Amino acid sequence: MKYYISFLVLNALIFMTTSCQENRNIENKFSSLNDTISIKTKKIKGRGLFELGYGSLKFKDTSETFSNSIKYPKNIENIKRYQLKVDFSEKQNNNVEILLGNKNGNQVFIVDQNNNKDLTDDIVRMCENIIWTAPPEIIKCEYLISNGKEMVKDSSWLCIGKGNGKILLGKREYFLGKFSIDNENYEIGVIEPRNSMSFAYNFLPEIALLSKFGVNKDSLSYSDLIKIGEILILNDKHYRFEKISNNGDLVTLVKEERFDNKIGTQKGMIAPEFKAITISGDTITNSIFGKKLTVIANSCGCGGDKKSTEDFYEMERLYGNDINVLHVDFNIKKTNTGIHIDSEKEFNKDFSNHYRQEYCSRICYVIGKNKRIIDKFNINQWKDRLSTIINKN
Structure with a gap:
């Protein structure tokens, strides 16, 4: 009997220790009394449970006019150039430079990964066909972007290849936010699925609840994806996805008192008139x-x-x-x-x-x-x- 009681006490201590460690690892701690919660997020490589697509690149001849000069490699033939705009809403010309050309009879491309406008020090890669089940390697690149207050150094990952006779590109990143409300732990993920051609989150971002009370989802459907103005249910409270910072590092949720009279295309809402x-x-x-x-x-x-x-x-x-x-x-x-x-x-x-x-x-x-x-x-x-x-x- 003494052994049984000691075993129960030991288990309880392990559970309490584990819970305390998990809560210490949560940077974003909130109370259900908070009307607004601002969740710091971390950029994650890849796509996780999300679906991320591609956009097509339209390369230009190097004789055309560009926003800045770059250093071209000498061992590449038929070079064409593309400037990947970091943020379409920014007036400054912050771009990621990409070159397309031929080497030894093969189509190749180069990404200015360190953003130094010198493409002689970057890797020359074969332009592979995009296979959805086995896409080409993901390439890291650096750039400057506004966080809404100032320009900051940032980085992301790109997937580039051939498909349907075009050169296709898709960014491969999402943001993960871990937080707690009244000591109940959650994880959210955020993507910008309709804008694969820039790194700003000011178009149509979507958020999804990835983990609740320590239980992780193994897949996502369209009904799990929440747009700006739509509602997340956390700890039996409703929170409106209010906004996200321009570079994705801060998500703001605002408590919503009523959901049953909301009009929109989120599951559970009243369908809009038309x-x-x-x-x-x-x-x-x-x-x-x-x-x-x-x-x-x-x-x-x-x-x-x-x-x-x-x-x-x-x-x-x-x-x-x-x-x-x-x-x-x-x-x-x-x-x-x-x-x-x-x-x-x-x-x-x-x-x-x-x-x-x-x-x-x-x-x-x-x-x-x-x-x-x-x-x-x-x-x-x-x-x-x-x-x-x-x-x-």
């Missing part, structure tokens, strides 16, 4: 909500993507009689099948601002009869997600 005109010339409004389950299905016809459009037609074929399915894209070919909304039409601008937001989108918003967003997911996940939702509703 009026849109279809490619057939019919005007539709949000009055369709409440009569049937409604799916607003974005596809992306650019870049040779046929799959997302095919997903819509298959969704319409299987469920079109039972639910409303609205297809959103641009340059849609006229057809008698389904309801189609051209996101580029001026009349549909307000609708697109709510339900598309980006030029290339593949998000499906599911709106229940209660006129609230009940789920959102990538259109290529519709077979797994939609049947379950329909059965529940």
Whole structure:
């Protein structure tokens, strides 16, 4: 009996010691009485649980005009140059210099990794094909960027390769913030997914809860990603994602008293009202909500993507009689099948601002009869997600 009691005491001491050590490692400590919490974050290499894409690079001949001079390597043929803008909102020309050329019959590129405008001391790399399951090596680069108050030295990681006949680039970073509220530990991650061509977080940043009470998530869905103005639930309290510093090192959350009357496209919110005109010339409004389950299905016809459009037609074929399915894209070919909304039409601008937001989108918003967003997911996940939702509703 004495041994059993001693064993319990020892376990309790180990648990208390471990908890104290974990709390000591948390720099950001807050109380649920705080209306505003500002979380210091750390930049992490790679993409973690997030999906990060690529943008295409348009190289120029070296005879063209650039914002600054650089030192070119002498052993590279057919050199072309690209200046990767660090921050599109900054007037100063802070760039990461990238060269493309040929060496020994192979296409190669060079990144000015140390930001010294001398590309003779940087590594010459083979331009590999981008394979999603095995992408090229990640390259570290340095630059200057504003943190909102002053210019600071910073660095990130780039992934560069060939795809669809283009030279593609994507930054490979996210920010991690560890914090506690009333001694309950959390981790958040922050990305800027729609701006792969700069390092500033002033466009459309997204935040996700990665760990809660010490339990880590092993995957993320679209409904886990929270935009500026949307809500995180922490310790049974609602916090609005208020802002993030220009270089991503500080996230501000503000306590929100009411969530049930919020309008937006976050899961659980009231779906925004709209009026849109279809490619057939019919005007539709949000009055369709409440009569049937409604799916607003974005596809992306650019870049040779046929799959997302095919997903819509298959969704319409299987469920079109039972639910409303609205297809959103641009340059849609006229057809008698389904309801189609051209996101580029001026009349549909307000609708697109709510339900598309980006030029290339593949998000499906599911709106229940209660006129609230009940789920959102990538259109290529519709077979797994939609049947379950329909059965529940």
